Amino acid sequence: MVRWLVLLLMLLPHTGGTLPPIEEPKWKEIEHGLASWYGTRYIGRLTASGTTYTGRGFTVAHRTRPFGSLVRLSLGSGKFVVAVVTDRGPYCEYVGSYFYSCKQRRIVDVSERVAEELGFK
Secondary structure, X not given: OHHHHHHHHHHHHHOOOOOOOOOOOOOOOOOOOEEEEOOHHHOOOEOOOOOEOOOOOOEEEXXXXXXXXXXXXXXXXXXXXXXXXXXOOOOOEEEOOEEEOOOOOEEEEEOHHHHHHHOOO
């Protein structure tokens, strides 16, 4: 048994031992719309996925994407950020007496860090 194990270990380096090339993920769906970023009032709160929002992670809230999904966000300038879905939203909210109809317009809420990286915070 030991002899076979030694032979196997000697042959391993000669089996090509290279990993397959890492492929760029193929993004399945493209959505176009507005994004907003979470304010600092959400720091420390639990997200819908059960993680704590810090504002510094590469995270987003999306209405339908499964938690843990990766999304690629771009403003069309060529610069992009890849983030993970950890929360649900964006949701509509009242600002004073004005109802902000975000359902038709905003498709994602991003963390403060993502907004900074994309340059809209």
